[in-house]
Amino acid sequence: MPETIEDARRDLVLANRILAREGILDTHGHVSVRHPEHPRRFIMAWARAPELIEDADVLEFGLDGEVLQPTEKKPYLERFIHAAIYAQRSDVLAVCHNHTPSILPFSISRTARLRPVIHMATPLGGDIPVWDIADEFGRNTNLLVTNMDQGRSLARALGAGRIALMRGHGSVVVSDNIPSVVSSCIHMDRNARVQMQAIQLGEYTALAPGEIGRPWVADQPSSLDRAWEAYVSRVRDRV
Numbered sequence: 596m597p598e599t600i601e602d603a604r605r606d607l608v609l610a611n612r613i614l615a616r617e618g619i620l621d622t623h624g625h626v627s628v629r630h631p632e633h634p635r636r637f638i639m640a641w642a643r644a645p646e647l648i649e650d651a652d653v654l655e656f657g658l659d660g661e662v663l664q665p666t667e668k669k670p671y672l673e674r675f676i677h678a679a680i681y682a683q684r685s686d687v688l689a690v691c692h693n694h695t696p697s698i699l700p701f702s703i704s705r706t707a708r709l710r711p712v713i714h715m716a717t718p719l720g721g722d723i724p725v726w727d728i729a730d731e732f733g734r735n736t737n738l739l740v741t742n743m744d745q746g747r748s749l750a751r752a753l754g755a756g757r758i759a760l761m762r763g764h765g766s767v768v769v770s771d772n773i774p775s776v777v778s779s780c781i782h783m784d785r786n787a788r789v790q791m792q793a794i795q796l797g798e799y800t801a802l803a804p805g806e807i808g809r810p811w812v813a814d815q816p817s818s819l820d821r822a823w824e825a826y827v828s829r830v831r832d833r834v
């Protein structure tokens with residue numbers, strides 16, 4: 596992970612550009628990084644489209660989800676997702692909230708669950724929870740996580756895991772470093788597409804618990820370094 600705030604800001608800008616380019620974030624959705632020098636803060640852009648984010652857009656937030664410096668910029672409505680997860684999980688250093696279309700069917704299906712079916716998706720873990728905002732907050736919300744109570748509810752559903760789906764909305768993906776969150780989101784998307792195609796073919800074989808429990812090649816530093824270098828090269832001319 597970056598050791599200085601300058602490095603964290605640079606990697607956060609890159610992560611925004613990469614996740615937009617790779618189709619994980621559209622004009623909405625967001626990615627954040629825990630502050631490397633002040634662990635009870637995190638950094639995230641103001642409410643701007645991820646593909647346009649630059650260093651001047653980055654704001655600091657407290658673990659209550661509030662912006663820490665005076666600004667005219669509007670923060671993302673759903674910043675409480677990030678605040679609640681950083682507050683609950685000291686091991687989490689990076690968070691992505693996305694509305695990736697490929698996972699949405701699995702967030703509303705009453706029978707099919709998203710599960711790792713390809714080896715690069717093993718960091719997602721074997722039991723992927725689906726958080727339904729209506730369970731605690733009723734059927735009259737706009738499905739957005741707009742306060743800390745809702746953020747904490749989602750964080751509880753995430754538990755100690757790496758991903759939680761959000762019913763009819765999207766997902767949250769967490770890790771202890773930025774390249775890992777980016778890679779996990781990209782492979783979450785690929786896994787969902789492959790699983791959906793396999794469902795259309797008929798019966799299929801998902802990864803076994805023992806296969807998911809093996810050391811995760813996709814999360815090894817050498818693998819992440821290789822992927823990050825390539826991802827950065829695709830957006831470098833735009834940063």
Ligand SMILES: [Zn+2]
Nearest residue numbers: 673692764765
């Ligand atoms: Zn959202």
